[in-house]
Each structure stands twice: as C-alpha cells, then as structure tokens.
Amino acid sequence: MTHDDLIEFRKATISDKDIIWSIIQQSIERRRIDGSQQWQNGYPNEKTVESDISKDFGFVLTVNGNIAVYVALIFNDEPAYNSIEGAWLTTGEFVVVHRVAVSENFAGKGMAKKLFDIIEDYVKSQNVKSIKVDTNYDNLAMLKILEQKGYTYCGEVFLAGGVRKAFEKVLI
Template sequence: MTDNNEIHFRKATSEDRDHIWEIIQQAIDRRRKDGSSQWQNGYPNLGTIESDISKNFGYVLTIDGRIAVYTALIQNDEPAYSNIDGKWLSDGEFVVVHRVAVHNDFSGKGLVKILFDKIEDFTKSCGIQSIKVDTNFDNIAMLKILESKGYTYCGEVFLSGGIRKAFEKIII
C-alpha cells in the first residue's frame, strides 16, 4: 500500500454481504491450501456473515473504496472465553476479534496490521479496556501479526470445535 491509498474502517452493511462472502471463501480456500484445519468445517458460512452484519458486528477495511479486509468485532461477549486454560490479563470490558479475512488482491500487503491499529482506535474510542482474540495453532501469519502488535499469549480456549491460542492486549 502506498501513502496515496485511501483507507477507511467502517461498519459492514447488507450491501457489502456478497463482497464479504467472497473474501471469506477466499480465506477458507487459503487456509485449506496452507494445510490448516481452521475454517474447514462449514464455519464461517454465509449465515455467519449475515448474522454479523445484522447484529452490527461486521466491519470492513476499504482501500480506495474496495473492501479489502473483513472482521467481526463483538463487545464483551464470547462464552468460550470464560473457560480459558490459562489466565486473561484483565477481567474488564473487552472487544473480541473474530473472522479476520483479506481479499486475495490485497493479501500480503500488511493490511491486517492496519486493521488491528483501527481496532485499537475503535476500542479506545469506546472506552473499552482490552482486545481479546484467538487463532488456530497453525495460523502462522496471524500468530506473527499478534506478536508484532504486542498481544500477550494468555492460554487456550475451546472454540468452533477445536483448541485455539488466546491473546489479549490492554488498550486503556
């Protein structure tokens, strides 16, 4: 990305659904080709994305008006996180990051790091203490991003039929 690209972070709308679903399908295929079991069991599916949008959980990062990255941000609600094999850094309010996916045209351009910057800004603006996120053990790209963005490994959670590595970053 160059300094000339116009980058925006906004809530997803129902008009974005088909573009988001295309991105999710590309990410599912990328995970499969990488040999990962993550997202290979029918989740996330179109219904997941429609639910995210209807509940105002869906967010997109756009580059020059094109949707490049999708994520779901959920405040204070992830039942699986109450049973961590380990310990969270905090027990205050938090934003959960789920379903991070990048369009193939924008893959490898550092946009997930920009996305996490935007999520941190969003979290601060809401007066929320921390961000919690989990990922599959074999999602090397996401593990590297979380490390580079200063997230602390807190333990393991059981989510979507498997054990996930759980991370947290204190924001305020």
C-alpha cells in the same frame, strides 16, 4: 498501495455481504493451502456473515472504496472465553476480534496489521481497555501478527469445535 490511497474503516452493510462472503471463501482456501485446519469445517459461512451484519458486529476496511479486509468485532460477548485454560490479563470490558479475512486483491500488503492498528484506535475510542482474540495453532500468519502487535498469550479456549490459542492486549 500508495500514500494517496483512501483507507476507511466502517460497519459492514447488507449490500457488502456478497463481497464479504467471497473474501471469506478466499481466506478459507488460503488456510487450506497453508495446511491449516482453521475454517475447514463449514464455519464461517454465509449465514455467519449475515448474522454479523445484522448484529452490527461486521466491519470492513476499504481501500479507495474497495473492501480489502473483513472483521467481526464483538463487545464483551464470547461465552467460550469464560472458561480459559490459563488466565486473561483483565476482567473488565473487552472487544473480541473474530473472522479476520483479507481479500486476495490485497493479500501480502500488510492489511491485517493495519487492521489491528485501526481496531486498537477504534476500541480505545469506545473506552474499552482490552482486546481478546483467539486463533488456531496452525494459523501461522495470524500468530505472527499477534506477536508483532504485542498481544500476550493467555492460554487455551475451546471454540468452533477445537482448542484455540487465546491472546489479549491491554490498551489503557
């Protein structure tokens, strides 16, 4: 990565699906190697990606036209977040960050951190004041990013068959 690299954030299209699915498979394997239980039970899968794209939830971060990171951004809709063991910081509109997956070609280059900066700018541009995200207890890489980016631990939610740590960041 150099300063000359062209970095773009855009909605995913159906023509991106195969590349996105390949990146998610790489992330599933990375979680397994890291000893994490996250994403080890058949979710997310190819249908998840198709659904994200068809609902306009899927976004990609590209570097020089190559997809580096995939993420699903969902506005105001995560039923599991209605019942939290703990408390959210806000009650208004929010964006949920789900399914962050970094391509092996860009792993270890700070792309997930860059993604969170871009997501914050995007969410602010939509006049939404808060980002909510959850992750597995054993997803140490994501927990570290959330801490570095100033997310507040709010409690636990039950999602995808397990208890997840839930975080929120108030933007405005």
